[in-house]
Amino acid sequence: QVQLKESGPGLVQPSQTLSLTCTVSGLSLTSNSVSWIRQPPGKGLEWMGVIWSNGGTDYNSAIKSRLSISRDTSKSQVFLKMNSLQTEDTAMYFCARMDYSGDYFDYWGQGVMVTVSS
Amino acid sequence: DIVLTQSPVLAVSLGQRATISCRASQSVSISSINLMHWYQQKPGQQPKLLIYRASNLASGIPARFSGSGSGTDFTLTIDPVQADDIAAYYCQQSRESPPTFGGGTKLELK
Numbered sequence: 001q002v003q004l005k006e007s008g009p010g011l012v013q014p015s016q017t018l019s020l021t022c023t024v025s026g027l028s029l030t031s032n033s034v035s036w037i038r039q040p041p042g043k044g045l046e047w048m049g050v051i052w053s054n055g056g057t058d059y060n061s062a063i064k065s066r067l068s069i070s071r072d073t074s075k076s077q078v079f080l081k082m083n084s085l086q087t088e089d090t091a092m093y094f095c096a097r098m099d100y101s102g103d104y105f106d107y108w109g110q111g112v113m114v115t116v117s118s
Numbered sequence: 119d120i121v122l123t124q125s126p127v128l129a130v131s132l133g134q135r136a137t138i139s140c141r142a143s144q145s146v147s148i149s150s151i152n153l154m155h156w157y158q159q160k161p162g163q164q165p166k167l168l169i170y171r172a173s174n175l176a177s178g179i180p181a182r183f184s185g186s187g188s189g190t191d192f193t194l195t196i197d198p199v200q201a202d203d204i205a206a207y208y209c210q211q212s213r214e215s216p217p218t219f220g221g222g223t224k225l226e227l228k
Contacts, residue, residue, distance in 0.1 A: 035217075045165065045208060045219040060216045094164055103212040104155040106176065108164035 002026040004034070004095050004109035011115050012085050022078040022095030022109060029053070029073045033098040035105060036069060036080045038091040046091075050098060051078055085116045120144055120211050122220035129228045135197040138223045140209035142190045153213040154192045156185055159222075160205045168207075169194060199225070 008020035022034060029051075036048040049059035051069045059067050068081045078095060092113050096105035121143040130136040146153045152172035157165035167176040169185035172192055184195045196203050204227060209220040 044221045045210075047217045047219070058215060096164075099170070103153060104167060104170045104210065105157075105165070106167050106170075108166070111164055 002097065002107045004097065004107060006093060006095050006109045006112040008093070008112050008114065010113060011117065012089075013118050014086055014116055016085055017081060017083045018085055018089070018114060020080040020093055020095075020112060020114075022080070024076045024078070024095075024097070027097065027107075029071050029076060029078065032100075033102060034071075034078045035096050035098055036078075037094045037096055037105070038089075039094070039111075040088070040091040048080070048082075050102075052102075087116050090114065090116045119216060120146065120214050120218050122209050122211060122218055124207075124209060124220035124223045126221065127224050127226060129226045130199050131228045132201060133198045135195060136199045136203070136225060138194040138196075138207050138225070140187075140192045140194070140220050142192075142211055142213075144213075145189045146211040146213035147188050148213065152188050152192070153211055154185075154187065155210045155212065156194045157208045157210065158203075158205045159208065165208060196225075201227075 003025045005023050012018050031053050033052045035050040039045050049069050051057050057069050066082050071078045092111040094111045095109045097107040099106050123141045154172045156169040159165040173185045186193050206222045206224045208222045
């Protein structure tokens with residue numbers, strides 16, 4: 001069955017770079033698109049960006065200058081890198097598969113909590 | 119960006135009907151396709167897809183969940199509400215990029 005699992009450091013210092021990995025199983029990244037979505041504690045969901053099945057990417061303009069999403073199809077992994085972290089980047093970070101039309105998110109990872117603090 | 123507005127809290131009794139609304143700042147429909155989707159999130163868990171394209175039940179979701187609406191106004195209905203349904207519910211649009219989510223409605227027991 002389809003599974004996604006996020007991994008990465010739980011604590012990042014302000015101004016540093018966040019690196020997260022989403023490892024997928026039960027699907028091929030060459031025919032599926034994966035998004036990153038984050039949720040600050042007690043708040044709503046924010047779409048960050050997507051890596052499409054063809055390898056192209058799209059980012060939320062609000063954070064585009066700080067964000068990079070890439071993948072390693074041979075390892076079934078999607079990567080997120082975001083620089084210049086601030087305390088407001090403290091959040092649960094989820095990766096999620098987008099349906100084939102790119103409309104909705106039908107499979108989600110359990111999420112990884114990232115705290116930005118010195 | 120398209121802004122989705124939801125009431126923060128809805129109090130309901132078990133066995134009754136819950137109606138959760140979501141209003142978009144502009145139409146999220148293209149012809150007859152309504153690009154609004156609904157998720158359930160329980161504390162400490164990831165969101166779960168309930169309804170896609172306004173009225174289609176996602177796989178494995180009980181039939182007591184249903185969705186309706188078009189244009190800018192959409193509704194998620196739970197009938198009857200069960201104890202396991204106490205959670206936060208989010209709408210999400212895919213009419214324009216970036217996909218955006220509503221602020222969420224927390225379903226509480228009366």
